[in-house]
Amino acid sequence: MPDPPYLSLKQYARRTFGVPLLKIPLDAGLGCPNRDGTISRGGCVYCDARGSGTGARSSVPEQLDQGLARIRARRADPDEEPQVVAYFQAFTNTHAPIERLAEIYEPTFDHDEVTAVAIGTRPDCVGAEVMDLLAELNQRKPIWLELGLQTASNETLDRINRGHTSEKFADAARRAASQGLLVCAHVIVGLPGEDLRAVEDTARFVADLPVDMVKVHTLYVAHVPAPCKLRHWPC
Ligand code: SF4
Numbered sequence: 001m002p003d004p005p006y007l008s009l010k011q012y013a014r015r016t017f018g019v020p021l022l023k024i025p026l027d028a029g030l031g032c033p034n035r036d037g038t039i040s041r042g043g044c045v046y047c048d049a050r051g052s053g054t055g056a057r058s059s060v061p062e063q064l065d066q067g068l069a070r071i072r073a074r075r076a077d078p079d080e081e082p083q084v085v086a087y088f089q090a091f092t093n094t095h096a097p098i099e100r101l102a103e104i105y106e107p108t109f110d111h112d113e114v115t116a117v118a119i120g121t122r123p124d125c126v127g128a129e130v131m132d133l134l135a136e137l138n139q140r141k142p143i144w145l146e147l148g149l150q151t152a153s154n155e156t157l158d159r160i161n162r163g164h165t166s167e168k169f170a171d172a173a174r175r176a177a178s179q180g181l182l183v184c185a186h187v188i189v190g191l192p193g194e195d196l197r198a199v200e201d202t203a204r205f206v207a208d209l210p211v212d213m214v215k216v217h218t219l220y221v222a223h224v225p226a227p228c229k230l231r232h233w234p235c
Contacts, residue, residue: 009213013083020082023118024067026060027090028104033125034092039163044150046160046188046220061107068113085144086111087118094121094130102133109140118144118184123172124164135179144213145176146184152205153198156191170209177210184213191219 013021035043058066064086071082086108094101108117119134126134126145134143149169151157157165173183185206189199206214 006214012213017083017115019080021085021115022071022082023085023087024064024071025087025089026063026067026108027057028060028088028093029057030091030093030096030104032092032122033095034122034161034163038095039124040161042161044160044162045192046217060104061111064107064111064114083115084113085116085118086114087120087146089118089120092121092125093119094125094134098129098133101130105137109137114141116142116144118146120146120186121148122164123147123149123169126172126176131175131179134176134181138179138181142182144182144184146186146215147172147176148186149202149206150186150188151191151194151198152202153194156194156198159192166205170205173209173211177212182212183210184215185209185211186215186217188217188219 007015009021013019032043032047033039035041035047067086068084071084075082088105088108093104096104105117105119108114117137126147134145137143147169148162149166150160150162152166154165154167169185173185176183187202187206191198
């Protein structure tokens with residue numbers, strides 16, 4: 001069987017660094033415009049109360065140190081030091097005043113043991129000011145901008161209460177790539193009302209954009225917004 005036309009994260013790490021790559025999930029205590037009323041109060045249907053985060057209440061430097069300690073304790077090969085990506089995972093990690101964002105990110109860029117910084121956010125939360133900050137920080141360490149798309153179908157995006165369109169994602173991905181950031185698209189397979197063709201459409205949509213990585217999730221519906229937009233889905 002021919003090799004697939006992509007690398008797994010494991011293969012990418014081996015080829016790029018020669019060692020495994022591990023992510024430390026961080027919860028910076030930020031919120032989300034799709035929960036705080038800026039866009040909606042319902043949130044995406046698959047999002048849990050912790051915004052897909054760890055629920056950690058300690059500071060970012062403390063979480064980093066705890067993550068590094070876990071990695072050291074679990075290292076399979078003591079002679080092989082993994083590369084570390086600090087991952088701002090919970091909620092929307094560009095949804096705060098710019099000064100606060102700079103303060104939150106700084107410990108990860110300042111840390112000798114962190115190779116790259118991943119920042120999870122929504123495509124409608126990376127305006128010019130945020131992009132300028134990220135472009136500046138990207139000169140110090142590579143940034144992976146983890147952008148939620150989930151699907152190329154605007155109908156499905158509305159059904160799952162995402163609060164943005166696929167066009168918004170395309171715009172954010174292009175602007176991020178033009179600043180030299182690595183773009184990671186998050187997509188979900190198994191969304192309500194979608195079949196294999198819809199998944200293929202999303203794959204083609206992502207392939208036509210300057211996207212470097214794709215993270216594929218399966219669907220878990222954490223709650224249903226009211227009024228229920230899933231009414232045409234047999235649930
Ligand atoms: S944008 Fe992210 S944090 Fe906000 S509701 Fe959706 S999944 Fe949750």
